[in-house]
Amino acid sequence: MNLRPGADTGGQLPLYKEVKRLLTESLAGGEWQPGVALPSEAKLGERYRVSIGTVRKAIDELVAERIVVRHQGRGTFVVGHNAPRTLFHFFHIVPADGTKLQPQVELLSFERAKAGADSAMRLNIAPGAAVFMIRNLLRLGGKPVELDEITLPAERFPRLSEKVFRERDSTIYQLYQERYGINVVHSAERLSAALADRASAKLLGVAAGAPLLRIRRTALTYHDLPVELRTSLVNTAEHEYFSDLGKS
């Protein structure tokens, strides 16, 4: 760490990047839980022996990545899955008329299985490693709209069971956060079109052969570590996927 103005960089990384890395380490290590305020910028400046401006630049990037939020006069807070607004960072299905609705989730099945080659690669685990496979039906305004298949690496979710999953009184990502200390902060999604097979059609209340939107998501925690795979089949007759790219 260096205090001379404009000096250093012999250590390779800019100071504020290093501070950001250290902050991310602390977040990943659970030093500050979601919903809790970080130390003040002045305190962080002392802690890392840098000026407030450098701390601010590091936090600026965390804010841009929606990992923390600032509240003037209150402090800087770790983003978790408690605030209803964070739900829509990950749930992009809206009625065609645009009004956002909270989905109701119904558990269809909960199984143990072994990871296939593709899942293993995307989850960065060994092929054949134990995983949980969970299927859910999502309703919007009472109507079934989306069918989810979730794949979780068992190692990261010790003692997870159908009972635990079913009896949670929160969202799924909140469960990961509160019970396993896993905070989902980003996701990558790939979309394609598919035809409803008989089973999916029945659950979604459409004809077999109806067109469905297929979403394949990888959910990531700090350091871009993958922690969940999710394949969704969506009936887009009355709903759409909203791609809220870029912009601020």
Place this chain on the structure above:
Amino acid sequence: MNLRPGADTGGQLPLYKEVKRLLTESLAGGEWQPGVALPSEAKLGERYRVSIGTVRKAIDELVAERIVVRHQGRGTFVVGHNAPRTLFHFFHIVPADGTKLQPQVELLSFERAKAGADSAMRLNIAPGAAVFMIRNLLRLGGKPVELDEITLPAERFPRLSEKVFRERDSTIYQLYQERYGINVVHSAERLSAALADRASAKLLGVAAGAPLLRIRRTALTYHDLPVELRTSLVNTAEHEYFSDLGKS
């Protein structure tokens, strides 16, 4: 404009937001063309009578929105549609294996028409106003993959003709930029699944009733002004839509 440290805000907007607004005005007014360097940060500081730090904060936001790019030692440049990398800010279809390919575009039809209620609303023009309707077939690696229907407000594209459109030696957004001074900087997309009708199926080389991904895009220029509507039908048998959300 105010020079006292920490003062003002009586004028409502923070200084750097005002500077950003003025920069955007100049960009929209064509003072700096895409590909050209803005005045240096020091010059802009003199011009708006603010410190360099304030200019930098304004430009930071324009960089985050991909409206300009900085190159250390060279300057800050207006983003246009010349660099091949900018293409993929707007074209999100990639082969399932992930390798990005440049699409080849074939013009299918070019017509004049009147805007319907929905198009007019989304383009912010009067219902019944003159529009161009253009249909294109896009190929990736020689195979037809996407069918586009483009709607343009005729008023903003004076003297556009099939000949002009067909004989362009560049991308479509490059044509807008170079001939009409319209720089597409953002887009909003809504996705759904559909079935191929007979005509689309034939053009895309799939069976009628095959599942297609439908993308409805509104393309925006500075100040979030809509300048183009585009509905795309994509055969996702061997390609996917990549949603590269958030993150830096």
Place this chain on the structure above:
DNA sequence: TAGTGGTCTAGACCACGTG
């Protein structure tokens, strides 16, 4: 009143690109 983040300035030095 005290503490927090938000804005704005000023100036130093570094790294990069061009001539």
Place this chain on the structure above:
DNA sequence: ACGTGGTCTAGACCACTAC
């Protein structure tokens, strides 16, 4: 050598929140 953006510091004052 010069000009550009990139990093870092220091300090002032404002706006908001909580007590």
